[in-house]
Amino acid sequence: MIKRPFFGLGTPRLKYPVIDIDIADTIREIPLPQKVTLLLSPDIRIEDLILKAGDSVKTGQKLKLLDDGNAYLISTVTGTIAEISEYTGYLGRIYPAVSIDAAGEDQWDDEFNETGKTPNPENALAFFNYLPGNPDFTTLSSVQSAINTIIINGLDSDLLVTTNQFVVKTETGRLTEGIEYLKKITRASRIFIIVPPDSAALAEKTGVPVYAVNPVYPNTLPQIIMKNISGTEVLPGNSCEDMGVGFINAEAVVSLTMAFSEGKIPVDKILTVINKDYVPETVRARIGTPVKDVFKALDIDTAHGDQIIFGGPMTGTAVYSEDMPVSPNTDAVMIQDSARITLGSDNQCINCGECVRACPAGVPVNMLVRLLENGLYEEAAEQYDLLSCIECGLCSYVCIARIPVFHYIMLGKYEFGRVKSAEEPNA
Amino acid sequence: MPNQKLLVSSHAPYWHNGSSISGKNYSIMLAALPAVGMGIYQYGMPALGVLAFSVSCAMIWELIMNLVMRRPVSIGDGNAAVIGLLFGMLLPATTPWWMVLVGTFIAIVVGKQIYGGMGCNPFNPSLVGIAIVMLSWKNYLNFNAALVNYDLGFYMVYPLAAVKHLGTSALSNYSISGLIFGQQTGGVGTTFGLGLIIGGLYLILRGHIRWEISLSFLVGVFMTAYLFNIADPDKYAGPMFHIFTGYTLFGAFFLLTEDSSSPVNFIPMLIYGAAAGFLTVLIRNIGAFVDGAVFAILMMNVANPLLDKIRPKAFGRGIEHA
Numbered sequence: 001m002i003k004r005p006f007f008g009l010g011t012p013r014l015k016y017p018v019i020d021i022d023i024a025d026t027i028r029e030i031p032l033p034q035k036v037t038l039l040l041s042p043d044i045r046i047e048d049l050i051l052k053a054g055d056s057v058k059t060g061q062k063l064k065l066l067d068d069g070n071a072y073l074i075s076t077v078t079g080t081i082a083e084i085s086e087y088t089g090y091l092g093r094i095y096p097a098v099s100i101d102a103a104g105e106d107q108w109d110d111e112f113n114e115t116g117k118t119p120n121p122e123n124a125l126a127f128f129n130y131l132p133g134n135p136d137f138t139t140l141s142s143v144q145s146a147i148n149t150i151i152i153n154g155l156d157s158d159l160l161v162t163t164n165q166f167v168v169k170t171e172t173g174r175l176t177e178g179i180e181y182l183k184k185i186t187r188a189s190r191i192f193i194i195v196p197p198d199s200a201a202l203a204e205k206t207g208v209p210v211y212a213v214n215p216v217y218p219n220t221l222p223q224i225i226m227k228n229i230s231g232t233e234v235l236p237g238n239s240c241e242d243m244g245v246g247f248i249n250a251e252a253v254v255s256l257t258m259a260f261s262e263g264k265i266p267v268d269k270i271l272t273v274i275n276k277d278y279v280p281e282t283v284r285a286r287i288g289t290p291v292k293d294v295f296k297a298l299d300i301d302t303a304h305g306d307q308i309i310f311g312g313p314m315t316g317t318a319v320y321s322e323d324m325p326v327s328p329n330t331d332a333v334m335i336q337d338s339a340r341i342t343l344g345s346d347n348q349c350i351n352c353g354e355c356v357r358a359c360p361a362g363v364p365v366n367m368l369v370r371l372l373e374n375g376l377y378e379e380a381a382e383q384y385d386l387l388s389c390i391e392c393g394l395c396s397y398v399c400i401a402r403i404p405v406f407h408y409i410m411l412g413k414y415e416f417g418r419v420k421s422a423e424e425p426n427a
Numbered sequence: 428m429p430n431q432k433l434l435v436s437s438h439a440p441y442w443h444n445g446s447s448i449s450g451k452n453y454s455i456m457l458a459a460l461p462a463v464g465m466g467i468y469q470y471g472m473p474a475l476g477v478l479a480f481s482v483s484c485a486m487i488w489e490l491i492m493n494l495v496m497r498r499p500v501s502i503g504d505g506n507a508a509v510i511g512l513l514f515g516m517l518l519p520a521t522t523p524w525w526m527v528l529v530g531t532f533i534a535i536v537v538g539k540q541i542y543g544g545m546g547c548n549p550f551n552p553s554l555v556g557i558a559i560v561m562l563s564w565k566n567y568l569n570f571n572a573a574l575v576n577y578d579l580g581f582y583m584v585y586p587l588a589a590v591k592h593l594g595t596s597a598l599s600n601y602s603i604s605g606l607i608f609g610q611q612t613g614g615v616g617t618t619f620g621l622g623l624i625i626g627g628l629y630l631i632l633r634g635h636i637r638w639e640i641s642l643s644f645l646v647g648v649f650m651t652a653y654l655f656n657i658a659d660p661d662k663y664a665g666p667m668f669h670i671f672t673g674y675t676l677f678g679a680f681f682l683l684t685e686d687s688s689s690p691v692n693f694i695p696m697l698i699y700g701a702a703a704g705f706l707t708v709l710i711r712n713i714g715a716f717v718d719g720a721v722f723a724i725l726m727m728n729v730a731n732p733l734l735d736k737i738r739p740k741a742f743g744r745g746i747e748h749a
Contacts, residue, residue: 003444003445004444004445004446004634006633007632007633007634012444159442223742233742233743234742234743235743236741236742236743236744238743302432302434303432304431304432304433305433305434305435306434306435307434307435307436307437307441308434309439309441311439313439313440313441313442314439314440314441314442315439315440316439316441317439318434318435318436318437318438318439318441319434319436320434320436321434322434334441336441338435341435341437341441342441342442342443343437344437344438347448347545347546348543348544348545348546348547349546350448350545350546350686350687351546351686351687351688351689351691352451352686352691353637353686353690353691353692354446354634356691356692357691360742361741361742362738362739362740362741362742362744363741363742364692364735364738364741366691367735385741385742385744388741388742388743388744389742390742393439393440394440396438396439396440396443397440397442397443397444398444398446399443399446400446400447400448400451401448401546402443402447404437404438406438406439406440407438407439410438
């Protein structure tokens with residue numbers, strides 16, 4: 001953990017780890033688990049699913065989820081569906097989950113190879129929703145898409161996470177090829193790649209404009225990248241996608257190459273596992289592998305009172321069960337020892353101003369948190385820039401009173417969104 | 428489920444930079460030590476008595492309020508001790524015990540707890556205490572009267588009072604270097620300029636107080652005193668005299684910088700400090716009080732929420748909606 005230096009006049013400087021190529025050569029393979037669990041979108045209701053326990057599935061098979069609509073799932077193993085259950089995730093969202101008992105040898109399904117191998121937006125929408133790296137082709141490729149610029153992340157947004165850096169360093173060839181496919185399946189006119197400075201020369205080989213990002217947090221958050229590259233600030237309450245800028249992970253671009261050149265939809269995810277000493281290790285695991293199997297393969301012990309985090313130390317999401325599976329968007333899994341957990345307090349804000357100086361979005365956090373503590377979400381959004389927050393977590397990181405500021409902000413955004421959507425029909 | 432392994436699930440971020448309120452308050456007390464040490468060296472046991480009693484009373488009032496208001500006991504965070512220490516440092520060494528008791532009651536209860544505790548106080552609690560004590564028992568806080576039985580080997584007239592009543596002819600009794608090394612009468616912990624500067628720099632470098640506030644306050648005092656001085660050199664003392672006497676340095680590093688009652692944005696901090704400096708000299712030179720720092724800082728505490736409205740545009744707010 002990076003502590004405040006003894007002399008601390010300025011704002012915190014949290015550096016991203018920049019991996020050197022020696023480490024990049026090693027990747028640990030996690031053995032195929034007995035059972036995989038695939039999480040579905042929380043928009044899908046479990047009672048509407050047409051999948052049933054006992055259905056047999058093949059690796060890479062596209063499974064239709066609902067009677068009507070295009071929702072689908074890509075099976076990542078060959079076997080039979082064991083059960084359909086529910087997981088509760090961030091903000092209390094319910095994720096239907098399909099568990100599949102793996103039967104050993106992979107038998108690949110042919111549908112993609114026969115009908116989907118032409119790189120075009122329709123096939124991207126029809127097959128790539130569960131691609132490793134979690135590209136959002138509904139935004140990037142759909143006909144209504146207003147995306148004119150795509151930025152390829154060659155540097156992960158959170159600290160300690162090195163998944164996409166690793167991909168840029170080890171898969172430059174397939175990345176270059178993948179960019180050509182990306183051009184065919186999206187409608188964006190400009191494509192950039194962002195990398196840490198030491199990978200810039202390597203990234204030049206891909207043929208798209210390269211932006212070297214100074215690897216200091218929060219420089220790789222989408223809103224900051226967008227501002228630094230195009231000079232445009234995201235309007236409060238909007239996303240980068242609303243402003244015409246889409247993001248895709250380098251890993252997803254490489255997955256495109258693997259899909260189109262081999263005729264198989266990739267089902268393995270590269271992820272950074274951060275152990276209790278905060279040492280990252282890159283592993284490859286089948287999508288759907290429960291994290292306990294990942295830990296077992298790496299000899300990591302978990303104990304009562306530890307914390308398991310999907311994502312990095314600044315913006316990740318803690319999970320309540322070791323059965324949580326590796327998903328297409330799981331770039332990192334972090335385990336934190338119970339002795340290293342910093343818990344929040346119920347102190348009041350003492351108005352020291354550390355958060356205001358740390359905030360990259362210029363939000364008056366000291367005032368904002370007072371309103372949020374009292375549930376005044378609309379005032380917070382209108383007068384104190386709640387919606388300008390870019391969700392970096394630095395306010396909580398520096399808070400001397402240890403107020404869970406970031407938690408309050410996310411709650412505030414959620415509650416404000418609920419108030420707005422309740423008002424809309426009457427407006 | 429006795430043996431079940433349960434995981435903790437808190438909200439991001441999972442790292443913290445390790446700073447804490449108690450750490451900050453203990454640093455402030457540490458920074459005050461050079462000046463406190465000098466005060467005890469000069470005035471002996473009575474000074475130690477005032478300081479120790481002030482710190483203990485403040486903590487006891489805090490504890491009583493915690494119990495009465497059924498709030499978690501908060502004396503461990505060091506805030507009450509800091510308020511008590513700073514209050515004690517403002518007093519002359521001869522202050523009677525009952526005045527310390529009443530003053531700390533006002534500081535902790537009226538200045539802080541009734542607003543909801545640490546972080547909610549609109550004024551610096553130590554200053555609320557000293558202001559009310561000053562107005563209620565003028566003679567006990569008149570340093571010339573209070574310290575009349577002391578002879579420490581330098582000119583034992585309170586410098587600000589001397590200049591106020593006698594004009595700049597009194598200046599010949601003081602030297603700037605003497606003032607820096609504490610050769611002046613005043614509060615227990617407010618006379619040793621060098622010690623206060625060392626403590627202040629320590630706090631600034633540690634990031635516990637903001638240099639913007641301290642520096643702009645000193646600049647405000649300097650500029651205002653300088654303008655008065657060139658307007659009438661016989662009546663008004665020069666800027667360096669004002670910086671090294673009274674509560675100026677103590678105010679710059681320990682009082683004005685109190686978190687809750689000071690602004691957090693850059694420009695507001697500069698205005699806050701400079702205006703407090705201006706008011707300090709204004710009250711000293713043409714007001715009714717000998718030292719203006721107490722009321723000047725309280726005045727600017729009031730202005731703090733308004734000043735903090737001057738803030739940078741948040742992300743996306745600088746652009747007109749298309």
